[in-house]
Amino acid sequence: MTKKEILAFAESELHRELFPLELLEILAEKFPQKVCFSTSLGIEDQLITHFIFKNEIPIDIFTLQTGRLFEETEQLLEQTQNKYNQKITVFEPNQTKVEELENEKGKFSFYESVENRKECCFIRKVEPLNRALENYTIWVTGIRAEHSENRQNMPLFEWDEAHQMLKVHPLLHWNFEDVEKRINIYQIPYNPLHDKGFVSIGCKPCTRAIKEGEDFRAGRWWWENSSKKECGLHQ
Template structure:
């Protein structure tokens, strides 16, 4: 516990230093000041595409991975391919759910059982996302994410660097204070490929059966698990909910 407290104290100091730094500067700061294996998880949303652009020159320092749930949009696979075409030599390791876990879920809940209850939906997310994530984060010291404060209420108090108790590592959120309009400007300036669904109102893109386009004025996360009420998280960032 003393070791973790020391890490948290160091993160508090680093968070003050990160305020005011540019995206490139903050990434370099973390590269130079945090030890251990560093990974970046991408789901190919606009946030992750921007981070891919800036992390690509540092691919020797940051490993890339993605979670393929088996139920993604075809457009997501398309932007996956376009990303590797633009960023030559970029390796993005893909983690898939275990076949036995998927079969067990289908046997107990049905192929689309996640529509029936929040419990069943979270069970599906656990099998398709959380378990593969655990494999992806084995031995990792720093996990880079595309989380932003404006995405949902339970992310508004996030720091740049936080101790992830669930996974026993440091989570780095370099896009913390970026707005969608700022990200769109970066995408346009650098000709960064993005998911074609984004232009059709899909601002937060997950699995195909669980994502719809937003109507005008709807909250950023309204298109995810739209049949549910309350907080909408899949379990990948559950520790943030615990902290709020």
């Protein structure tokens, strides 16, 4: 399917206020074996995973094992797969590149500069992501507009020029209470760190709990003075 045809599909769906489950089903039907979902095992991603697995929607799910995840995140991966008796594909970084970086700059070079941090993110996240997205047409994410200032104007459907594919954000206009309510109703497993003030959970050295009144993304790369803190997965 061409870019023009994919964008025409997106345009045709914009006027419809679809529940995320309905949207996922439509995507899987319209683009068979060409839809993937990337999960970081955050609370939003757990809800989307539930929709896909519980309803047996033919959408492939993958996650990135950066090598620096919280133990709670790794345990949640196993717990989720066991609950639904389904497989989440794991992509890991190129170990040679990881070793080269750590031997040259040490294990914590990302604290020294934004450039170093983005280099680490590229090796541990972006390059594995690029491999994970190969051969797909649609990339589903768990992004919500509330996540950060630069995500508030994101469209439901957006063309990813770098990967030549359509990104779809089914929960874009949901608030945290919407997500949390359904996590409880459906009894979906979630990361216990969420109950300890961790709202956005990434690699352990780069994530902390936020304080009352702080921005949603304040716990990610908190030592950097920037209003746009991203790892390169969503630009």
